[in-house]
Amino acid sequence: MTQEIVKSDLVTLTIDGIQVSVPADTLVIRAAEQVGVQIPRFCDHPLLEPVGACRQCLVDIPDAGNGRGFPKPQASCTLPVAEGMVVHTQATSPVAEKAQQGIMEFLLVNHPLDCPVCDKGGECPLQNQAMSNGRGESRFAESGGVKRVYPKPINISAQVLLDRERCVLCARCTRFSEQIAGDPFIELLERGALQQVGIYERQPFDSYFSGNTIQICPVGALTSAAYRFRSRPFDLVSTPSIADLDACGSAIRIDHRRGKVMRRLAGNDPEVNEEWITDKDRFAFLAPRQDDRLTHPQVRDEDTGELRVASWPEAFAVAARGLKDAKKKVGLLPGGRLTAEDAYAWSKFARVVCRTNNIDFRVRPHSAEEAAFLASTVVLGAPGVGAVTYADLESARTVVLAGLEPEDEAGAIFLRLRKANQAHGTRIFSVSAVGTRGLAKTGGQLLPTVPGTEASAISALASDGEVALDAGGLILVGERLAGVPGALSAAAALAATTGARLAWVPRRAGDRGALETGCLPNLLPGGRPVADPGARVDLAAAWGVAGIPDNEGLDTDGILAELRTGGLDALVVGGVDPADVLALGGQSDKLLRKALKKAFVVALEVRSSAFTELADVVFPIAPSTDKAGTYVNWEGRVRSFGKVLDNPASLPDVRVLAGIAEERGRSIGVRTPEQAWAEMVQVGPWEGPRAATPTVVSTGSTDGGANGALVLSSWKQLLDDGRMQDGDDHLRATARRPVVLVNQATFDTLGVPEGDDVTLAGPLGSVRLPVAIGEVADGVVWAPASAPGVSIRHLVGPAGAVVTVEGGAQ
Amino acid sequence: MGTLKEQFWDPVAGFGVTFRTMFRKVVTEQYPFEKFPTAPRFHGRHQLNRWPDGLEKCIGCELCAWACPADAIYVEGDTNTDDGADGSGRFSPGERYGRVYQINYLRCILCGLCIEACPTRALTMTNEYELADTSRESLIYEKSDLLAPLLPGMELPPHPMLLGADEGDYYRGNLHPRKAEEGDA
Ligand code: SF4
Ligand code: FES
Numbered sequence: 001m002t003q004e005i006v007k008s009d010l011v012t013l014t015i016d017g018i019q020v021s022v023p024a025d026t027l028v029i030r031a032a033e034q035v036g037v038q039i040p041r042f043c044d045h046p047l048l049e050p051v052g053a054c055r056q057c058l059v060d061i062p063d064a065g066n067g068r069g070f071p072k073p074q075a076s077c078t079l080p081v082a083e084g085m086v087v088h089t090q091a092t093s094p095v096a097e098k099a100q101q102g103i104m105e106f107l108l109v110n111h112p113l114d115c116p117v118c119d120k121g122g123e124c125p126l127q128n129q130a131m132s133n134g135r136g137e138s139r140f141a142e143s144g145g146v147k148r149v150y151p152k153p154i155n156i157s158a159q160v161l162l163d164r165e166r167c168v169l170c171a172r173c174t175r176f177s178e179q180i181a182g183d184p185f186i187e188l189l190e191r192g193a194l195q196q197v198g199i200y201e202r203q204p205f206d207s208y209f210s211g212n213t214i215q216i217c218p219v220g221a222l223t224s225a226a227y228r229f230r231s232r233p234f235d236l237v238s239t240p241s242i243a244d245l246d247a248c249g250s251a252i253r254i255d256h257r258r259g260k261v262m263r264r265l266a267g268n269d270p271e272v273n274e275e276w277i278t279d280k281d282r283f284a285f286l287a288p289r290q291d292d293r294l295t296h297p298q299v300r301d302e303d304t305g306e307l308r309v310a311s312w313p314e315a316f317a318v319a320a321r322g323l324k325d326a327k328k329k330v331g332l333l334p335g336g337r338l339t340a341e342d343a344y345a346w347s348k349f350a351r352v353v354c355r356t357n358n359i360d361f362r363v364r365p366h367s368a369e370e371a372a373f374l375a376s377t378v379v380l381g382a383p384g385v386g387a388v389t390y391a392d393l394e395s396a397r398t399v400v401l402a403g404l405e406p407e408d409e410a411g412a413i414f415l416r417l418r419k420a421n422q423a424h425g426t427r428i429f430s431v432s433a434v435g436t437r438g439l440a441k442t443g444g445q446l447l448p449t450v451p452g453t454e455a456s457a458i459s460a461l462a463s464d465g466e467v468a469l470d471a472g473g474l475i476l477v478g479e480r481l482a483g484v485p486g487a488l489s490a491a492a493a494l495a496a497t498t499g500a501r502l503a504w505v506p507r508r509a510g511d512r513g514a515l516e517t518g519c520l521p522n523l524l525p526g527g528r529p530v531a532d533p534g535a536r537v538d539l540a541a542a543w544g545v546a547g548i549p550d551n552e553g554l555d556t557d558g559i560l561a562e563l564r565t566g567g568l569d570a571l572v573v574g575g576v577d578p579a580d581v582l583a584l585g586g587q588s589d590k591l592l593r594k595a596l597k598k599a600f601v602v603a604l605e606v607r608s609s610a611f612t613e614l615a616d617v618v619f620p621i622a623p624s625t626d627k628a629g630t631y632v633n634w635e636g637r638v639r640s641f642g643k644v645l646d647n648p649a650s651l652p653d654v655r656v657l658a659g660i661a662e663e664r665g666r667s668i669g670v671r672t673p674e675q676a677w678a679e680m681v682q683v684g685p686w687e688g689p690r691a692a693t694p695t696v697v698s699t700g701s702t703d704g705g706a707n708g709a710l711v712l713s714s715w716k717q718l719l720d721d722g723r724m725q726d727g728d729d730h731l732r733a734t735a736r737r738p739v740v741l742v743n744q745a746t747f748d749t750l751g752v753p754e755g756d757d758v759t760l761a762g763p764l765g766s767v768r769l770p771v772a773i774g775e776v777a778d779g780v781v782w783a784p785a786s787a788p789g790v791s792i793r794h795l796v797g798p799a800g801a802v803v804t805v806e807g808g809a810q
Numbered sequence: 811m812g813t814l815k816e817q818f819w820d821p822v823a824g825f826g827v828t829f830r831t832m833f834r835k836v837v838t839e840q841y842p843f844e845k846f847p848t849a850p851r852f853h854g855r856h857q858l859n860r861w862p863d864g865l866e867k868c869i870g871c872e873l874c875a876w877a878c879p880a881d882a883i884y885v886e887g888d889t890n891t892d893d894g895a896d897g898s899g900r901f902s903p904g905e906r907y908g909r910v911y912q913i914n915y916l917r918c919i920l921c922g923l924c925i926e927a928c929p930t931r932a933l934t935m936t937n938e939y940e941l942a943d944t945s946r947e948s949l950i951y952e953k954s955d956l957l958a959p960l961l962p963g964m965e966l967p968p969h970p971m972l973l974g975a976d977e978g979d980y981y982r983g984n985l986h987p988r989k990a991e992e993g994d995a
């Protein structure tokens with residue numbers, strides 16, 4: 001029986017005299033790969049729809065399976081196999097070979113042949129296939145033919161450059177933009193010899209995924225401003241790695257030359273990011289090369305009060321002494337950018353050396369409810385033990401997004417959702433105040449929700465006939481939901497009542513790893529609850545220590561509050577953007593600044609920041625390229641990567657913390673990422689009872705609506721003013737222009753034309769930004785939390801704040 | 811005891827050779843006091859050539875570095891700009907020029923494969939063979955050491971293309987002083 005099914009699925013054909021059986025609907029070009037014949041190609045790409053645009057893949061088909069052959073060579077990339085088909089490729093057929101050579105000659109007629117100055121030179125399918133499947137001589141140039149020329153190159157966005165002379169019109173770039181990214185701002189224009197890739201004159205190629213077109217262009221027609229003329233393929237040493245700028249865990253390839261990263265490319269991981277990455281993953285790699293990179297440990301000089309360069313042993317000793325004086329009144333903010341190994345070291349350092357649970361990786365709006373939610377529902381989830389995966393996104397019937405804007409916050413999720421929607425109409429709903437362009441591209445529907453009322457909106461979904469969430473559904477909650485009391489409880493309850501599966505999507509690469517390794521006040525490594533004596537004993541035994549602090553620690557808000565009031569004497573802080581802390585601190589940042597000056601602060605940082613300025617001891621930390629490590633992505637998938645560069649000036653967090661610990665006389669037992677990983681495996685996950693799911697009841701109210709006041713909806717966009725994107729001005733120039741987004745009703749009250757500046761005022765102050773009309777819930781206004789030059793979260797207020805919008809001159 | 815021939819005539823014959831040579835032309839070269847020209851196509855130190863207006867021929871393509879079997883050449887390319895606002899400007903016709911160009915003469919085996927690889931004839935070899943020095947650093951020649959001297963009529967780059975409208979004119983040998991109305995690019 002099974003045999004029969006298998007048989008009926010396979011089609012047998014003969015390619016170059018070799019019989020091969022492949023699944024029905026396989027394209028001839030891929031069937032030929034099975035017998036080891038590489039048919040030359042340009043437009044064909046496994047993840048794009050076939051088009052047959054370049055004609056390079058012509059083969060001779062004497063028998064199409066019905067006894068009759070095709071009279072002329074056929075494009076093998078658009079032709080599905082048929083039972084009994086006979087195919088002759090260039091390997092055996094002079095007809096196919098001559099046809100391919102003819103096409104190659106045509107493609108080269110107008111090609112500028114400027115390989116020496118072309119970035120693709122040396123890794124160019126056109127170069128390679130012209131050598132393998134082309135004629136040596138051009139009859140066109142010999143007979144005095146004149147090539148058509150274009151000015152070169154032209155910018156189609158700040159980052160992407162187009163050289164139309166080199167283009168072979170394969171339409172890979174346009175098909176990617178239309179089919180995969182859903183940003184059809186690049187198209188084939190004109191006809192015949194003048195056909196060219198182009199953009200609408202006044203509209204740049206505006207896409208978060210534009211870099212992928214550069215990578216898949218089979219010639220050097222699309223290049224990036226970032227990599228332009230930087231190096232040659234033979235200069236580069238390539239290392240597979242994992243993108244460190246979001247929680248997607250995308251596979252990338254890092255190419256470096258002489259100790260400097262030259263570029264990043266998308267890796268190929270069908271289970272995660274397929275072959276695509278966001279422009280941020282691709283281009284934002286210059287931050288560690290900025291002038292403010294720390295290269296030496298520093299300590300504050302007792303006499304002058306200034307930071308001065310110190311040796312590693314001295315810095316370790318000073319840090320250990322300061323922490324000893326602070327006793328247990330220490331808080332630790334490791335930040336969300338750590339590798340899992342480094343996070344483990346932080347977690348163990350807090351418990352074993354500082355003997356405290358005051359550790360929290362969240363430096364953004366958070367709550368005790370969120371910590372409970374993470375402990376009960378998220379931690380220890382992984383592909384294979386029931387957690388939601390990318391494959392699940394692709395096959396789900398319904399996906400509900402809450403507090404998550406995938407295009408801005410998790411690019412790989414966005415592309416998967418779009419693929420699912422395009423392929424089989426996965427229904428996508430977003431519990432949000434704004435129907436974004438990203439949501440429209442995934443075919444999604446907005447469930448308009450005023451910020452602050454997400455909890456009741458989520459609860460209402462249980463009985464919503466239209467959304468009809470059931471066991472085939474998924475709920476993706478973003479980290480922003482932590483700012484809304486009751487929302488995460490409601491999401492967990494919704495999952496429980498409907499049977500839909502739930503996943504938590506943080507923004508930063510290290511967030512999930514920090515959760516798994518217990519960088520939370522209520523969790524220990526391996527998902528062990530602090531409150532569970534059994535878990536504490538288990539861990540203490542594994543670590544060989546007398547005991548683990550048994551009281552739940554302070555979260556970030558608590559740590560900052562205690563610092564202000566003098567309840568904590570020391571702070572260990574790493575990879576934390578001071579702007580984020582000050583955003584949490586609100587207006588009281590002066591108080592906080594004073595408190596930080598007074599407290600003993602140890603900063604573990606890659607680059608100097610406001611924190612290192614305030615710190616008493618500063619350690620230079622290796623960025624992700626300079627150390628091996630592991631990120632855990634939102635699925636719970638383990639994504640390990642190796643070291644790219646050797647740079648002895650800085651060390652991984654684990655080595656620094658081990659150094660301090662040893663000076664303090666309390667070892668953390670591991671010194672390298674490898675040792676940390678080995679110990680993590682040994683300590684293992686907690687198998688005992690999990691903490692209870694939080695049941696916070698939403699207050700459900702919002703203060704908006706009264707006398708023209710509006711509620712602010714806001715999140716960080718993919719490209720903003722973040723420090724990790726420093727150094728690539730071209731990339732930053734492709735960031736979306738900040739606007740104040742309102743709906744038609746609100747817009748009508750403003751009395752200004754669209755695009756004019758309006759004043760957005762909130763608890764922290766006001767900014768003037770152009771106004772735009774969009775699909776926004778009533779009583780809500782949207783503005784980007786962070787954007788180059790304008791950070792609404794510092795200038796106006798956090799999401800959920802009550803704001804006013806006024807038109808007219810200031 | 812040998813014969814009379816062995817005892818007397820053989821040593822005299824030996825001194826005969828010495829004696830005869832005294833009247834021959836000496837083959838010893840008085841290097842370094844007297845320099846002897848090399849064969850015209852001798853592979854000596856490299857030179858980076860210029861166009862007649864002084865622009866560099868090197869386009870920073872790295873093909874020489876690629877061809878080099880001894881890995882002696884290091885090149886970094888960069889973009890020519892015509893506005894020159896950021897202090898860079900134009901060093902060669904076309905889009906790209908060699909910003910960094912180094913040849914390590916401790917490695918170079920003077921095989922000339924780089925010369926064959928050069929697509930613009932920017933890189934050629936001189937007959938200069940005095941490549942010895944006392945430190946490693948001094949034997950890594952920089953672009954400034956390798957560039958051909960400015961001849962009369964040449965102008966020190968960066969400057970606009972003076973002899974053609976675009977790089978095509980340069981490569982095709984279609985060089986003519988640009989008329990005023992063509993303007994500076
Ligand atoms: S620009 Fe590149 S990817 Fe786009 S059509 Fe031309 S050759 Fe193809
Ligand atoms: S690869 Fe088949 S037509 Fe382009």
